[in-house]
Amino acid sequence: MLISVEDARLAARRTLPRWLFDYVDGGAYSEASLKNNFASLSAVRFIPAILCGVSAPDTAVKILETHQTFPLVLAPVGMGGLLSVEGEVAVVRAAAAAGIQTCLSHFSIQSIEDIARAVDPALLMFQLYIFRDRAITRDTLQRVWNAGVRTLVVTVDTPVTPMRERDARNGFRSISKLSFRHFTQMMIRPGWTWNMAHKGGRLMANLEPYGMGKTFFAQSATISRELDPTINWLDLKWIREVWKGRLVIKGVLHPEDTRRSAELGAEGIVLSNHGGRQLDGAVSGFEMLSENVQAANGRLDILVDGGFRYGSDIAKAMALGASGVMIGRPWAFGLAAEGQKGVADVIDYFHQGLRSTMTLLGARDIAALREGGKDFLRDVS
Ligand code: FNR
Numbered sequence: 316m317l318i319s320v321e322d323a324r325l326a327a328r329r330t331l332p333r334w335l336f337d338y339v340d341g342g343a344y345s346e347a348s349l350k351n352n353f354a355s356l357s358a359v360r361f362i363p364a365i366l367c368g369v370s371a372p373d374t375a376v377k378i379l380e381t382h383q384t385f386p387l388v389l390a391p392v393g394m395g396g397l398l399s400v401e402g403e404v405a406v407v408r409a410a411a412a413a414g415i416q417t418c419l420s421h422f423s424i425q426s427i428e429d430i431a432r433a434v435d436p437a438l439l440m441f442q443l444y445i446f447r448d449r450a451i452t453r454d455t456l457q458r459v460w461n462a463g464v465r466t467l468v469v470t471v472d473t474p475v476t477p478m479r480e481r482d483a484r485n486g487f488r489s490i491s492k493l494s495f496r497h498f499t500q501m502m503i504r505p506g507w508t509w510n511m512a513h514k515g516g517r518l519m520a521n522l523e524p525y526g527m528g529k530t531f532f533a534q535s536a537t538i539s540r541e542l543d544p545t546i547n548w549l550d551l552k553w554i555r556e557v558w559k560g561r562l563v564i565k566g567v568l569h570p571e572d573t574r575r576s577a578e579l580g581a582e583g584i585v586l587s588n589h590g591g592r593q594l595d596g597a598v599s600g601f602e603m604l605s606e607n608v609q610a611a612n613g614r615l616d617i618l619v620d621g622g623f624r625y626g627s628d629i630a631k632a633m634a635l636g637a638s639g640v641m642i643g644r645p646w647a648f649g650l651a652a653e654g655q656k657g658v659a660d661v662i663d664y665f666h667q668g669l670r671s672t673m674t675l676l677g678a679r680d681i682a683a684l685r686e687g688g689k690d691f692l693r694d695v696s
Pocket of ligand 1: 393421442591620622643
């Protein structure tokens with residue numbers, strides 16, 4: 316039983332090889348954005364309301380037209396399935412059982428078809444990277460649609476991958492460049508080697524049809540060459556035309572980009588600095604929330620991520636007008652620590668924390684949390 320996200324993190328640190336833990340835990344360069352994600356959340360405090368008689372708050376919400384038990388969504392984590400023998404299927408099962416959505420990474424270990432068979436695909440979103448070869452992207456969209464997934468999340472904050480110093484120190488550059496040492500460290504855990512090397516060579520199965528998912532030694536230099544660093548608004552317009560489901564743009568921070576996303580006809584955005592892994596020194600999604608809620612003017616569902624570690628953090632975002640919150644590392648740590656059960660524990664920890672926070676604020680449901688808005692909060696930064 317994992318008591319908290321930090322417990323899950325410590326358990327993951329004990330169990331994972333150093334390079335794999337650091338890959339998940341670390342950020343770009345000085346990790347200033349990573350640290351600021353936490354700092355910006357703790358700089359906003361609550362003013363409680365007493366004697367409200369709210370004993371069992373209702374946390375139910377609708378995010379992107381999908382009912383959830385509470386406003387949390389699991390964020391895409393590339394190669395997340397590597398963290399457990401059970402792969403991504405364990406993650407989506409834990410989320411579905413808790414009644415929340417998961418956004419799968421394009422770079423999942425298991426294929427979208429296998430994952431979508433494990434749960435109701437209405438609870439899945441697919442995160443897409445745009446490839447230079449648009450035929451590949453078009454084909455991926457078709458596969459995602461055929462698997463029953465109706466929400467597409469296009470990540471736009473990764474035209475380059477900046478240095479992640481911990482990875483560089485550990486000699487970890489990409490999954491294709493694992494050394495014998497990295498590989499043997501995975502053998503400590505039964506099943507991992509199997510997961511990586513033998514599952515029909517299906518590492519990153521979403522890329523397999525394009526000759527990029529075959530073996531971990533062969534493919535990932537090809538992948539980074541194939542990702543298109545020149546994508547722009549016209550490409551998003553093209554995606555909007557070919558994708559008939561809901562469209563979400565992930566990696567937005569500037570209110571002007573939120574306006575453009577709404578004008579493009581997207582249904583949602585994710586305010587995110589990619590968990591502090593991209594532009595070092597970037598503001599946090601949470602810091603930019605109020606301005607972007609204004610800019611969206613009710614036209615978009617607004618998700619926010621980066622540094623959310625407590626149920627009370629979710630309450631802060633909801634009070635500032637978010638539609639929901641995404642978490643990346645917390646579920647990844649839970650998965651590494653205890654598989655599906657670990658992910659379930661982490662999700663439950665957030666839900667419990669949100670419930671007790673709402674009781675202490677006297678907010679009987681999410682609408683009340685939103686209406687109370689800034690009255691609940693004090694910015695002490
Ligand atoms: C990510 N993130 C990410 N985002 C995305 O759109 N596609 C991806 O493949 C990945 N891969 C990825 C790997 C790892 C190891 C991490 C930690 C993160 C970013 C992720 O979706 C999310 O924005 C952040 O993780 C949110 O911050 P927290 O919750 O991890 O603090």
